[in-house]
Amino acid sequence: MTDERxxxxxxxxxxxxxxxAPAWHHPETGLLTRRYWRGTWMRWEGSYWREMDDQEVRAxxxxxxxxxxxxxxxxxxxxxxxxxxxxxxRKISDLMEAISAVTHLRPSLDAPQWxxxxxxxxxxxxxxxxxxxxxxxxxTNGLLRVADRELLPLTPGFFNLVSVPFDYDPEATxxxxxxxxxxVWPDSPESIAALQEWFGYVLSGRTDQQKILLIxxxxxxxxxxxARILTNLVGKGNMAGPTLAGLATNFGLAPLLGKxxxxxxDARLAGKDGHQVVERLLTISGEDTIDVDRKFxxxxxxxxxxxxxxxxxxxxxxxxxxxxIARRFIVxxxxxxxxxxxDTALTEKLxxxxxxxxxxxxxxxxxxERQGHITEPPGSAEAVTTMQDTASPTSAFVRECCDKxxxxxxxxxxxxxxxxxxxxxxxxRNGTKAMFGRNLQSVVPQVKRTRPRxxxxxxxxxxxxxxxxxxxxxxxxxxxxxxxxxGSGLSRAETGLSPLQPQHSQHPKCTGCxxxxxxxxxxxxxxxxxxxx
Numbered sequence: 001m002t003d004e005r006x007x008x009x010x011x012x013x014x015x016x017x018x019x020x021a022p023a024w025h026h027p028e029t030g031l032l033t034r035r036y037w038r039g040t041w042m043r044w045e046g047s048y049w050r051e052m053d054d055q056e057v058r059a060x061x062x063x064x065x066x067x068x069x070x071x072x073x074x075x076x077x078x079x080x081x082x083x084x085x086x087x088x089x090r091k092i093s094d095l096m097e098a099i100s101a102v103t104h105l106r107p108s109l110d111a112p113q114w115x116x117x118x119x120x121x122x123x124x125x126x127x128x129x130x131x132x133x134x135x136x137x138x139x140t141n142g143l144l145r146v147a148d149r150e151l152l153p154l155t156p157g158f159f160n161l162v163s164v165p166f167d168y169d170p171e172a173t174x175x176x177x178x179x180x181x182x183x184v185w186p187d188s189p190e191s192i193a194a195l196q197e198w199f200g201y202v203l204s205g206r207t208d209q210q211k212i213l214l215i216x217x218x219x220x221x222x223x224x225x226x227a228r229i230l231t232n233l234v235g236k237g238n239m240a241g242p243t244l245a246g247l248a249t250n251f252g253l254a255p256l257l258g259k260x261x262x263x264x265x266d267a268r269l270a271g272k273d274g275h276q277v278v279e280r281l282l283t284i285s286g287e288d289t290i291d292v293d294r295k296f297x298x299x300x301x302x303x304x305x306x307x308x309x310x311x312x313x314x315x316x317x318x319x320x321x322x323x324x325i326a327r328r329f330i331v332x333x334x335x336x337x338x339x340x341x342x343d344t345a346l347t348e349k350l351x352x353x354x355x356x357x358x359x360x361x362x363x364x365x366x367x368x369e370r371q372g373h374i375t376e377p378p379g380s381a382e383a384v385t386t387m388q389d390t391a392s393p394t395s396a397f398v399r400e401c402c403d404k405x406x407x408x409x410x411x412x413x414x415x416x417x418x419x420x421x422x423x424x425x426x427x428x429r430n431g432t433k434a435m436f437g438r439n440l441q442s443v444v445p446q447v448k449r450t451r452p453r454x455x456x457x458x459x460x461x462x463x464x465x466x467x468x469x470x471x472x473x474x475x476x477x478x479x480x481x482x483x484x485x486x487g488s489g490l491s492r493a494e495t496g497l498s499p500l501q502p503q504h505s506q507h508p509k510c511t512g513c514x515x516x517x518x519x520x521x522x523x524x525x526x527x528x529x530x531x532x533x
Contacts, residue, residue: 005067005068005069006068006069006070006071007019007065007068007069007070007085008070009070009071009072010070010085010086010091010094010095013091013094013095013097013098014098014101014102016095016098017095017098017099017101017102018102020064020099021102021103024103026044026155026156029155029156029157031155031156031157032103032156033156034052034103035049035103035104035105035159036099036100036101036103036104036105037105037107037109038107038300038301038302039297039298039299039300039301040052040257040258040300041053041054041056041057042105044156045163046140046154047138047139047140047154047163048138048160048161048162048163049111049156049159049160049161050237050258051257051258054096054297057096057099058092058096061087061092061095061096062087062092065085065087065092066087067084068084068085068087069082069083069084069085070082070083070085071083105159107301107302109159110302110303110305111159111160111161111205111305112136112158112159112160112161112162112204112205113158113159114157114158114159115157115158115159116157134146134147134148134369135204135205135206135365135369136152136158136160136204137164137168137203137204137358137362137365138154138158138160138162138163138164139151139163139164139166139167139168139358140163140164140165140166140167141167141168142154142168143155143158144168144362146200146204146362146365146366146369147366147369149170149362151168160205161205161238161258161260161305162202162203162205162234162235162238162260163235163238164203164233164234164235164358165232165235166354166355166358167355168355168358169355169356169359170359172353172355172356172358172359173353173356173359174350174353174356174357174359174360175353175356176346176349176350176353177229177350177353177356177357177360178360180222180225180346180350181195183222183336184221184222184226184334184336185332185334186336188377188378188379190375190376190377190378191332191333191377193364193367193375193377194330194332194374194375194376194377194380195213195226195332195364196360196361196363196364196367197364197365197367197368197374197375198213198309198330198364198374199230199233199357199360199361199364199365200361200362200363200364200365200366200367200368201307201364201365201368201374202230202233202234202260202261202307203233203234203358203361203362203365204365205260205305207285207287207303207305207307208287209368209373209374210285210286210287210328211285211328211329211330211374212281212285212307212308212309212310212328212329212330213307213308213309213310213329213330213332214309214310214312214315214316214329214330214331214332214383215309215310215311215312215331215332215334216312216313216314216315216331216332216333216334216383217313217333217334217335217336217337218313218334218335218337218339219313219337219339220337220338220339220340220342221334221335221336221337221338222334222336222338223265223311223334224265224311225346225347225350227263227265227309227311228347229347229350229351229354229357230261230263230309231261231263232351232354233354233357233358233361234260234261238258238259238260238261239259239260239261239262239263240255240256240259240261240262240263240306241262241263241264241265242255242256242262242264243264243266244264244266244277244310244316245277247276247277247280247281248276248277248280250293251293251294251295252280253280253284253290253292253293253304254292254293254294254295254300256284256292256304256306257292257294257300257304258305259305259306260305260306260307261306261307261309262306262307262308262309263309263310263311264308264309264310264311265311266311266312274318277318278318278325278391281308281318281325281328282324282325282328283304284304284306284308285308285328286328287303288303289301289302289303290302290303290304292304315331315383315386315387315390316387317387317390317391318387318390318391325387325391326384326385326387326388326391327384327388329380329383329384329387330374330376330377330380331377331379331380331383331384332377332380333377333379333380333383385399392439392442392443393423393426393428394419394436394439394440394442394443395443396426397419397422397423398440398443398444398466400422401418401422401468401469402415402466402467402468402469403466403467403468403469404444404446404447404465404466405465406446406464406465408464408465408466408467409450409462409463409464409465409466409467410462410463410466410467410468411460411461411462411463412433412437412449412461412462412463413461414468415440415463415466415468416433416436418468419436437449440463440466444465444466446465447463447464447465447466448463448464448465449461449462449463449464450462450463450464
């Protein structure tokens with residue numbers, strides 16, 4: 001059509017969509033700069049793709065078609081009948097449906113990735129146009145290939161959600177930033193290396209490490225400064241700031257969509273929300289597909305590209321029977337506080353070094369590429385174990401008191417009695433036998449419950465795949481766990497004691513072996529033959 005105001009009729013929305021399509025193509029590459037992906041409108045902003053709100057798309061179409069006309073037929077004289085297009089809610093809705101078909105990008109595509117005109121991958125994974133697997137970091141002056149620091153032209157053919165909001169300068173340095181980090185971790189270069197790799201990891205758009213960064217330290221120790229610098233590095237539009245409790249709500253994940261980084265600055269968690277929060281943290285960090293409810297919009301389905309970073313004054317307590325969530329964390333411990341000695345101009349000084357901080361982060365990403373994992377600082381493993389034990393006392397019990405293996409086995413009652421005494425010693429609720437069995441199999445999935453028969457033919461409930469440690473059986477646990485007499489390997493008949501009845505588990509215990517017994521006389525305190533020493 002020669003007059004750009006002329007459009008196909010509203011009854012043919014697909015034709016209208018194709019008439020509008022030339023305006024959505026990049027003038028040099030011919031690639032679409034608007035895509036419909038996983039129920040969301042995406043628009044290329046010159047260096048990255050940004051999510052568009054439905055209302056933003058509607059407003060643009062209303063303005064485009066406000067004065068448009070279409071040919072409704074011919075009159076009796078053979079002259080065309082021109083009518084106004086007159087956009088309405090129904091017409092625009094039909095048109096948006098048609099546009100989504102024209103600009104469709106396959107939902108299985110995960111950013112960052114190269115794409116072609118039809119929305120298919122150009123190469124596997126996140127490989128670039130040269131076919132290698134080096135990460136690409138988008139800057140305002142080009143697409144930086146990390147392997148050789150080559151700057152490629154910006155193009156909508158690279159589907160990325162993150163862009164550094166400044167130019168790449170290969171000569172830039174960050175002396176103030178490096179001095180700040182040396183003050184935060186004066187005796188832990190491994191912590192600085194881990195943070196450097198984490199910065200590069202976030203910039204790359206990768207999620208394959210399946211880790212969450214946890215920074216723990218006192219007030220005014222630098223946690224907020226680190227979070228602000230990382231936010232400046234990825235751009236404020238690519239960062240979300242949820243709370244742990246907020247993640248458990250119906251729409252709690254919606255603000256994370258399209259965000260490369262989520263900084264949780266307060267790790268406090270209400271007990272009633274613990275299970276769902278843990279579930280969502282595991283899903284996001286584990287690259288699992290998830291349905292995300294959005295207000296007044298259809299649910300979004302896919303793998304969330306968000307990397308999680310938690311700041312806290314103390315180790316958080318996650319209620320997770322399996323203890324799996326604790327193993328997702330890289331923990332950076334801070335011990336230095338500048339309370340009362342803060343440099344109020346520090347953030348401004350660091351902001352001037354952003355190109356240098358980018359180079360610092362790229363060095364961390366290159367090291368991560370070489371070693372294949374984020375550096376584990378000293379103390380991180382211990383902190384993870386502490387969180388695991390806090391979240392799952394059963395995990396601590398198994399680690400301290402049990403051996404695992406295909407040839408190991410122990411009776412259900414024997415392990416249950418050992419658990420009860422350990423829990424009592426640790427001040428932990430022992431719960432029920434069924435709950436203990438469930439938690440045990442969450443911690444040690446290979447454990448099976450069987451019912452072998454003894455010499456008399458009686459079935460004995462037994463756990464296979466686990467047994468009590470010999471040190472625990474001998475009341476000499478290296479972890480100071482006292483299993484008083486349980487699992488001693490001797491029956492009560494062999495000790496010369498009368499059979500122990502279930503109700504006697506609460507009776508006074510022998511001061512020699514610690515085993516409950518039936519008092520033979522009111523003042524008896526020790527089994528006959530027991531050596532208190």
